[in-house]
Amino acid sequence: MQLTALEKKLVNQWQKGFPLARRPYAQIAESLQISEDEVFTTIKDLTDRGVLSRIGAVVRPNTAGASSLVAMQVPDKRLDEVAQIISEEPGVNHNYQRENKLNLWFVVTASDTRQLDQTLARIKDNTGCTPIKLPLKKAFHIDLGFSI
Amino acid sequence: MNMKPDIMVDERDVELLAAIEDGLPVCAYPYAEIGKLASMSEDEVISRLERMQDTGIIRRFGLVLQHHSLGYKANAMVVWNIPDDLVDEVALRIISHDFITLCYCRTRHAPVWPYNLYCMIHGCERRKVEQQIEMLKHNAGLAEFDSDTLFSVRRFKQRGARFSQTETQNPIVAT
Numbered sequence: 001m002q003l004t005a006l007e008k009k010l011v012n013q014w015q016k017g018f019p020l021a022r023r024p025y026a027q028i029a030e031s032l033q034i035s036e037d038e039v040f041t042t043i044k045d046l047t048d049r050g051v052l053s054r055i056g057a058v059v060r061p062n063t064a065g066a067s068s069l070v071a072m073q074v075p076d077k078r079l080d081e082v083a084q085i086i087s088e089e090p091g092v093n094h095n096y097q098r099e100n101k102l103n104l105w106f107v108v109t110a111s112d113t114r115q116l117d118q119t120l121a122r123i124k125d126n127t128g129c130t131p132i133k134l135p136l137k138k139a140f141h142i143d144l145g146f147s148i
Numbered sequence: 149m150n151m152k153p154d155i156m157v158d159e160r161d162v163e164l165l166a167a168i169e170d171g172l173p174v175c176a177y178p179y180a181e182i183g184k185l186a187s188m189s190e191d192e193v194i195s196r197l198e199r200m201q202d203t204g205i206i207r208r209f210g211l212v213l214q215h216h217s218l219g220y221k222a223n224a225m226v227v228w229n230i231p232d233d234l235v236d237e238v239a240l241r242i243i244s245h246d247f248i249t250l251c252y253c254r255t256r257h258a259p260v261w262p263y264n265l266y267c268m269i270h271g272c273e274r275r276k277v278e279q280q281i282e283m284l285k286h287n288a289g290l291a292e293f294d295s296d297t298l299f300s301v302r303r304f305k306q307r308g309a310r311f312s313q314t315e316t317q318n319p320i321v322a323t
Binding site: 071 | 157161162165168169170171172174175176177178179180190194197198200201204205206207208209210211212213214215217218219220223225235236239240242243248249250251252253254255257260261264267270296297298299300301302303304305306307308
């Protein structure tokens, strides 16, 4: 996906420190020397092309409730089916196939540890595969955005 | 960059994070719109977001990209088995490399999963990411520790963390 010079500027400058002011887009428009409407159009266009997921907060893990990375060994033949069951769980926010004997990796969030364990028990019942819970102990470095 | 469990969010913060989890609206007064969803004033939305950002609860606030659509397709999770008393020191050496996007310490699950330190590298080419991993092993003195590299094959789902209550109201399957 190729970005225009304007899109690159927008993306590189505003992955963090997005203006916390009443009219944030007007502030961005001023800094890029374009109109607020052009900012809206550019953002909508980046969203439509799948470049931009959202404008929002990347929050410290376990800020509210409980979460864990979970690994599972799924027979190759059943991977699509099992991955779908897991993706349909509302508390799951990442779900990836990775190159390993433990081939399915996902993140489960819940309001507390008990709910988290209930979700994992349900996943085990619904898939017949055993989830391995790998909870966070300490974060050293968290997603600070990409330089495009 | 340690977690600071002492800095907590209150219920209103969680309501605000839930109101904003699908993204800031693209309109002239987006914080006022979020305020309507979270039943708080525009000023309160802004001041709570500022406070959460200042205290590190919000790591960053801004554009969240779909990195794979920009060609970042070689996504490696590298895991290490590091003695517990060395984890902090080793992690600091790892994150001094600018190609590291995430670095975490997690609970081991022996014997199937002896690894406790994780880092992520998002790159455009697999070969380059493999070179970065070799460089990391060499520069950060990691060669002696057991490790594994797990490139991602397929992404089934990816989105931001959820704060709305709906996720906790899953129907519990009666057994």
